[in-house]
Amino acid sequence: MRSLSAWLGLALTSLVAAAPAGECAHKVKESVSPPRGWIKGSPAPTDHDIELRIALPQSNFAELEQHLWEISDPFHPRYGAHLSKEDVEALVAPHDDSVQLVEEWLASHGLAGDALSRSPANDWITVKVPVSLAETMLKTEYHIWTHAASGDSLVRTTSYSLPEHLVDHVDLVQPTTMFSRFKRMSTTYNSLQRQSSIMATDPGYIPDPSAYGGQVNASCNATITPTCLKQLYNAVAYEPAAAGVNKVAATGYLDEYANHEDLQMFYAALLPQAVGSTFSVVSVNGGLNNQTPAEAGVEADLDVEYAFSLSYPTPATFYTTGGSPPFKPDDLEPTDSNEPYSEWLSYMLSIEDPPQTISTSYGDDEQTVPYSYAKRVCEDFAQLGASRGVSIIFASGDGGVGDGDPDPATQECYSNDGRNVTEFIPGFPASCPYVTAVGALQYVPEIAANFSGGGFSNYFPRPSYQNSAVEAYLSKLAPGTYAGLYNPNGRAIPDVAAQGVNFQIFWDGSPYLVAGTSASTPSFSGIVSLLNDARIANSLSPLGFLNPLVYALGTISSPAFNDITVGNAPGCGTQGFNASVGWDPVTGWGSPNFGVLKDIVLGNTSALWSA
Ligand SMILES: *[C@@H]1O[C@H](CO)[C@@H](O)[C@H](O)[C@H]1NC(C)=O
Ligand SMILES: *[C@@H]1O[C@H](CO)[C@@H](O)[C@H](O)[C@H]1NC(C)=O
Numbered sequence: 001m002r003s004l005s006a007w008l009g010l011a012l013t014s015l016v017a018a019a020p021a022g023e024c025a026h027k028v029k030e031s032v033s034p035p036r037g038w039i040k041g042s043p044a045p046t047d048h049d050i051e052l053r054i055a056l057p058q059s060n061f062a063e064l065e066q067h068l069w070e071i072s073d074p075f076h077p078r079y080g081a082h083l084s085k086e087d088v089e090a091l092v093a094p095h096d097d098s099v100q101l102v103e104e105w106l107a108s109h110g111l112a113g114d115a116l117s118r119s120p121a122n123d124w125i126t127v128k129v130p131v132s133l134a135e136t137m138l139k140t141e142y143h144i145w146t147h148a149a150s151g152d153s154l155v156r157t158t159s160y161s162l163p164e165h166l167v168d169h170v171d172l173v174q175p176t177t178m179f180s181r182f183k184r185m186s187t188t189y190n191s192l193q194r195q196s197s198i199m200a201t202d203p204g205y206i207p208d209p210s211a212y213g214g215q216v217n218a219s220c221n222a223t224i225t226p227t228c229l230k231q232l233y234n235a236v237a238y239e240p241a242a243a244g245v246n247k248v249a250a251t252g253y254l255d256e257y258a259n260h261e262d263l264q265m266f267y268a269a270l271l272p273q274a275v276g277s278t279f280s281v282v283s284v285n286g287g288l289n290n291q292t293p294a295e296a297g298v299e300a301d302l303d304v305e306y307a308f309s310l311s312y313p314t315p316a317t318f319y320t321t322g323g324s325p326p327f328k329p330d331d332l333e334p335t336d337s338n339e340p341y342s343e344w345l346s347y348m349l350s351i352e353d354p355p356q357t358i359s360t361s362y363g364d365d366e367q368t369v370p371y372s373y374a375k376r377v378c379e380d381f382a383q384l385g386a387s388r389g390v391s392i393i394f395a396s397g398d399g400g401v402g403d404g405d406p407d408p409a410t411q412e413c414y415s416n417d418g419r420n421v422t423e424f425i426p427g428f429p430a431s432c433p434y435v436t437a438v439g440a441l442q443y444v445p446e447i448a449a450n451f452s453g454g455g456f457s458n459y460f461p462r463p464s465y466q467n468s469a470v471e472a473y474l475s476k477l478a479p480g481t482y483a484g485l486y487n488p489n490g491r492a493i494p495d496v497a498a499q500g501v502n503f504q505i506f507w508d509g510s511p512y513l514v515a516g517t518s519a520s521t522p523s524f525s526g527i528v529s530l531l532n533d534a535r536i537a538n539s540l541s542p543l544g545f546l547n548p549l550v551y552a553l554g555t556i557s558s559p560a561f562n563d564i565t566v567g568n569a570p571g572c573g574t575q576g577f578n579a580s581v582g583w584d585p586v587t588g589w590g591s592p593n594f595g596v597l598k599d600i601v602l603g604n605t606s607a608l609w610s611a
């Protein structure tokens with residue numbers, strides 16, 4: 001196996017820059033190869049403002065992680081004993097030395113008091129500075145970089161430095177080296193087909209032993225509705241009983257607005273009892289909420305229509321998060337063009353009472369997010385999962401083992417690290433071991449959808465909860481299969497799957513069909529929210545981080561998940577991996593059986609094996 005540094009392409013040699021008299025020596029903190037597909041343009045305007053986010057090392061992440069494993073392991077006596085917000089903050093608070101040294105450095109550049117904003121645990125500090133000052137502080141030069149394929153521009157650099165004495169007191173500073181292409185998971189392979197009306201239903205039923213009543217409406221093979229999902233995932237009979245305490249949420253980025261009128265039309269057509277119920281909108285980091293019908297987002301509408309219909313009448317929140325706009329050269333507003341997860345996470349970690357189930361259908365190619373940043377954001381997801389019991393659910397991606405670009409000519413299955421070798425492209429944050437990644441299925445009986453994102457992280461090692469599942473899968477591969485194209489020791493995705501093709505949505509006032517792991521993710525999240533409802537209604541804690549439970553159930557071949565064994569997801573000029581018996585990197589453990597899962601999470605051990 002290649003060393004981590006080779007995978008990451010980070011310059012590990014420390015270059016000490018010559019220090020002018022009176023200044024302390026700087027040391028290179030991070031240096032990356034110029035990323036593929038980006039063209040370096042003119043120097044950034046010196047008066048352009050950027051929001052620098054500075055991450056301070058967390059004092060005790062290892063202990064936090066140990067808590068997370070214990071409280072999410074169904075065989076551990078502490079299962080479900082989630083930590084409080086304050087417990088988590090104490091574990092990740094940076095050392096006083098780090099805080100003091102970083103504050104002194106900022107003060108020496110005139111940044112103090114109100115100029116600094118901090119995360120609740122004090123482990124992130126944000127300052128707004130003009131490019132000229134950022135260049136002095138980080139001994140770097142920012143340029144305007146343009147993404148050739150899209151024309152989007154960013155203000156970035158490929159290397160930055162810190163005063164030598166600070167190098168171990170800062171994990172990272174961004175935006176510097178981040179060139180990620182944050183994307184929706186329903187914009188590539190998926191089709192957005194306008195319909196003249198709701199599809200006529202095929203009469204009759206398709207037998208399906210794990211479905212509610214052992215059968216599914218025949219129409220579900222061509223058009224997925226909330227009723228289809230409740231039938232397929234055996235949730236028809238369940239009436240939520242903890243609405244009010246239990247809550248569900250979907251996140252929106254990239255100016256995707258969830259439209260209230262579209263949701264009402266969707267409910268009128270497909271879930272009449274929910275007509276009149278709505279969701280609240282919370283703005284994070286200046287996120288907008290434009291309700292003009294034509295401004296509705298396909299992704300946002302899909303996410304709220306499915307996550308919220310399945311969990312109805314559970315109170316629902318849509319988070320609209322600002323940030324990540326492309327740089328406009330004539331605009332001197334600060335560009336808050338980091339990846340927006342850290343903004344959203346800072347907000348979530350600051351509130352007392354977060355929703356127990358949160359669905360996100362956005363992501364990046366892992367390799368476009370600098371390792372240092374991916375690692376910190378992933379650790380922040382661990383904080384959210386460990387504290388107060390939040391289940392964090394992400395789309396695994398729409399490109400099979402590739403990057404989701406349907407055009408082989410522009411598909412970017414090349415490493416971004418300067419070596420330019422062909423390799424599979426996993427998605428982030430799905431590749432973070434502290435979130436649950438959802439792949440896509442289609443048809444009744446269910447098979448893998450051929451775009452279902454899957455594979456192995458090049459950043460995060462395989463967590464122990466996956467060991468037996470992933471080793472069993474790898475041992476079935478013919479020796480040498482895809483050698484060098486993937487990291488067999490990496491965190492493997494997805495964890496689970498759900499339907500992701502031919503979803504009936506309403507968007508901009510009309511019915512459409514849409515597809516993507518974007519559809520699978522709110523569907524799976526809706527089912528998880530019902531499980532949280534059952535737990536809370538029975539005075540139990542919410543499920544929190546799901547994966548140790550999911551893998552424990554999968555490993556004993558519990559009927560809690562419907563194993564998907566047909567299909568594959570091509571990419572990078574290969575046929576990709578195959579769905580197979582047990583866990584596989586196309587469909588994970590398969591789709592949920594809510595009825596069985598509900599019995600299990602309420603402590604009915606006879607449900608572990610009997611269907
Ligand atoms: C299919 O599901 C709908 C509810 O969405 C129901 O009204 C209908 O009777 C079902 N059966 C058939 C054969 O369509
Ligand atoms: C579902 O649709 C697929 C694709 O059209 C078809 O191959 C399959 O036979 C259908 N399943 C049933 C049970 O009709």
Ligand SMILES: *[C@@H]1O[C@H](CO)[C@@H](O)[C@H](O)[C@H]1NC(C)=O
Pocket residue numbers: 036414420
């Ligand atoms: C990377 O390799 C591919 C295939 O050999 C080639 O087409 C491409 O131009 C290379 N890109 C760079 C940046 O060297």
Ligand SMILES: *[C@@H]1O[C@H](CO)[C@@H](O)[C@H](O)[C@H]1NC(C)=O
Pocket residue numbers: 450451570571
């Ligand atoms: C995936 O299946 C669709 C039809 O369902 C087909 O049009 C598409 O070419 C397939 N994609 C790949 C990569 O095989």
Ligand SMILES: *[C@@H]1O[C@H](CO)[C@@H](O)[C@H](O)[C@H]1NC(C)=O
Pocket residue numbers: 477478481568576577578
């Ligand atoms: C997938 O299955 C096909 C058909 O059985 C087989 O030829 C191929 O080698 C398998 N691919 C992998 C990666 O296991």
Ligand SMILES: *[C@@H]1O[C@H](CO)[C@@H](O)[C@H](O)[C@H]1NC(C)=O
Pocket residue numbers: 595596599604606607610611
């Ligand atoms: C326990 O689970 C089994 C299988 O799901 C179910 O048949 C049984 O009714 C459940 N028992 C209770 C008390 O809920």
